[in-house]
Amino acid sequence: MSELKPMINALLRSKIGAVLLLVQVAITLAIVSNAAFMISDRLAYLNQPTGYDESAIFSFRVNNFDPDINLVQQYALDEQAIRSLDGVVDVAMTNWVPLSGSGDSSSMHTSPPPEMGRGVRAAYQLTSDSALNTLGATLIAGRNFRADEVVHSDNRDNLPTTAIVTKDLAEEMFPDEPALGKTVYQGQGALKIIGVIDTIKGPWLDDSRPANVIFFPFNYADSRAEFIVRTEPHKRAQIMAQIEELLLNSESQRVIYRIEGLDESKAAYMARDRLVMRMLIVLIVVLVLVTALGIFGLTLFNISKRTKQIGTRRALGARRSAIVRYFLVENALVASVGIVLGAGLAMLLGQQLMTVFSLPSLSWTFVLASATFMLIMSLIAAWAPAQRAANIEPSIATRSI
Template identity: 55%
Template structure:
């Protein structure tokens, strides 16, 4: 028999400790539910497929100060030289870097501006005919640019008439899947879609449309440039160690800076999210430990307060299992009320986080899973003190002090 009624009356006579524990369980459930959901969301975000062989790609910046050569001609020579380095798969100029948190974006529409039409926001990069292969993305429809379709200039007077887009952007603009061969507008400039690539993330993974990417064959040669190099697997560091010397040997009136891997750019961009996830894991661990210690301490306190009562019951023939059951049921009653309050608070807290911090709506499964875990943890925390109470000697507990 669970003896719920006498246990309830006993709790009412000593309710301060029970209420404090109830509040602690409720707070733990509310916070841990949301923290666990955010952690899982961050893990999915941090481990998402980007479409790039990140471990094989590196980027570096070039700043030219020499005036005795044309930047566009020099960059073509540089690209050709980079492709000759042992271990290099391909190399290309790129206006921006994906996964870095820094880039360019615009609306691409079905009609020229300022006409009203369906449009989609997308990041875009200026690259040449080697860009797609250098980034290692998969061309799933159409073709790559030809060399004569790439506009190399030192101003923005002319722009290419073709474009390669990601599948995500094509599907958003053309839901029927017939984007290949269609024209879209970059402002009032028509661009014909000649190719579609599979998964390809833009500069902002936190963006509402991170998969929307447009690749435009356009090189604006200036004193500053960015090069992307893809190497054979395992050869990246070796090539990175040689690239500055090779570039300066090709033309020495410039500075080579920020040689870094694509994965390093991504890691730096995601540093805040990684830190937040680790802090939440620490918070969950501390909350669970504090709650477990609270349950453990309250049970020990109740045992010390009820030593004579326990001894009397033992002297009257109560089995050890009955004593253990008493404390388990008492803890379960406190925990159940705390969990109900905590689950309601968790859903409310989830709504606040969604409204103020653009976090996805809390999945109720996380609340149920957290409540179940806290309930099991509370039973385990009370088990050792309950066994200790069951081993109290009747002769010691019932003697007059």
Template identity: 50%
Template sequence: MLEIKPIFNSLRRSKAGAMMLLIQIAITVAIVSNAAFIIYDRINYLQQETGYPEQDVFSFSVLTFGTDIDKVQQIQKDEDMLRNVPGVINAVHMSEIPLSGSGSASSFALDADPTDSKTARSAYAFGDENMISTLGVKILEGRDFTQEDVVIQTTPDEIPTVTVVSKGFADDLFPEGDALGSIFHFGPYPIKIIGIIEKMKGPWLKDRAADNMILFPLVTEQTFQKMIVRTEPGQRAAVMRQVEELMLANYDQRVITSPQGMDDAKQEYNASDILMMRMLIVLISVLVMVTALGIFGLTVFNINKRTKQIGTRRALGARKSAIVRYFLVENSLICVFGLALGSIAAIYLGQALLTHYSLPALDNTYVVVTAVCVLCVSLLSVLVPANRAANISPSVATRSV
């Protein structure tokens, strides 16, 4: 017999403690289920494939103040020099650094007039024919750039006529799968797609169009330049230590700054997400611990208040298991109502986060798993004081009256 009726009557006589514990359990379920889902979502986000060999790629910036050189020719010299460094696979000058959180983006249309045309938003970058090799991305369809494709821009109207795009952009603008060889427009300029890359993330991983990236074979003369280098596995650190000295030896009227690995740049961009995930883990731990302590404390309080009752039952022949079962059932009743209330609150909280913060919709599996875990924690929290109550001697209980 689970003695449900006597337990209900006992709880009715001490409503305050039971209600506080019920509310505490409900709050724990509502917050922990949503926090756990957000953590899982952030882990998937942080572990997503970018398409780049991040551990082998690094970038740095070049600020040229000398005026006695042709900057475009110097770019070629720098790239050739870096390629000859032991451990380097390729190097390229690019207008933007992928995964850095900084870059350029625009809307691209099928027709020159975007008003009545399908459009897709994408990040884009300029560089020469070494971009794809240096980035380490894989061409799924079509071909890479050749030296003949590269445009050396001297006026704003000089725009390349071909491009290589990510599969994300190709599927976005050409959902029927006919992107290769098709033409889209960058403003009034028609651009032909000659290659499609399997996966190539843009500068902003949190952007809705994070999978959309376009590479243009274009080199411009600039005072501030960005260089990307890909090394053999395990050689990046050694090459990074040499790069400033080598670049200045090639031409000393400039400043080399910000050497940074691609994975480090990605981690820096995601620093706020990592911090939020850690804070949520701490929040979950604290909430579960406080709930367990609350259950433990209420059980101890009830035992101290019912010493005479427990002693009398023991004197009448009640087994220790019956005493333990009594407190487990009592706690389970409170917990079940708290879990039901908390589950409803978790669903509403998840909808609110979806509406106001554009977070993914809460998976109800997390609510169920959280409720089961909280129930297990609550039962474990009761076991120690319940066993202590079961060991009360009938004679000690009688003397305590």
């Protein structure tokens, strides 16, 4: 284009403003592309399927203070009382609540000590034969626990001998053969896999293997217990309101607390991630606005310095569209150089974030999308000043000659 050379010469004569804008575009692109990638990653994390009907499940905790109470019998009575409520599908005692950010995990091995074999970390849930129905888990192989396989005890000496695993854990532990019927080892304990269920997530959604879960048929009767309840649709709130009175009528020397839906537990667990995502959105908006204002201001500055030049071109027959095109191309030229530098800076920043914060590697898709957005934004920001330049009348512009 014949106008490129005078554009470059004009920019070189006022290179400080052009260089500052170029640097601003580069830094904005680097930050925006990485921030957008992090937002996309957080959205995928926040919206990942969990395998639960979160709106139909709730949990609560019980703290018992009566030293003479038989906890095994009392918890059995509690489950029976809850099941009798209209709208309750099932209830199970457990050692942790899914999606809550708090739970227990251990390494599961394919061979006993000292060989150990393949070792895989998994969240383990101590529960009963009602757990799968309570959680809405789907068996894809094998069977559920039988009632006689469930150990009800207030000590950990009498351990179970069977287990149910998620398909994710089964495939990682036994990648080349079916896991059903195999034996896994937790320390000195040997557990035969009698069932495999479809994917459900454990307590930590940000874990590298959130769907590695193993169920032990062990109801550990401690003074503090946790229960999970599944209800019929639209009856959860009603049943949650009845729980405290129902259990205190059975045994008054205890406290019932943290009665909350599974979706509420998940929201509390993910609150920090949602806050980070909102902060990144605000950061992107602020940076883009500041850069747009920088482009707008530089274009206005260039126009004010070139009023006589613009008027002379208009007097020589330049059309308004040619003046607009000139300033748009000039800004696109500066923005393009900044975008090229910013793309390299974005990948470098992405590598640092991946190393320091263990984030996934930045995709070029986000860099290209951000670059396209920045180029369009620069043209939009320069459009109004360019229109103003095009409206300069030759007679006014040349009056100072």
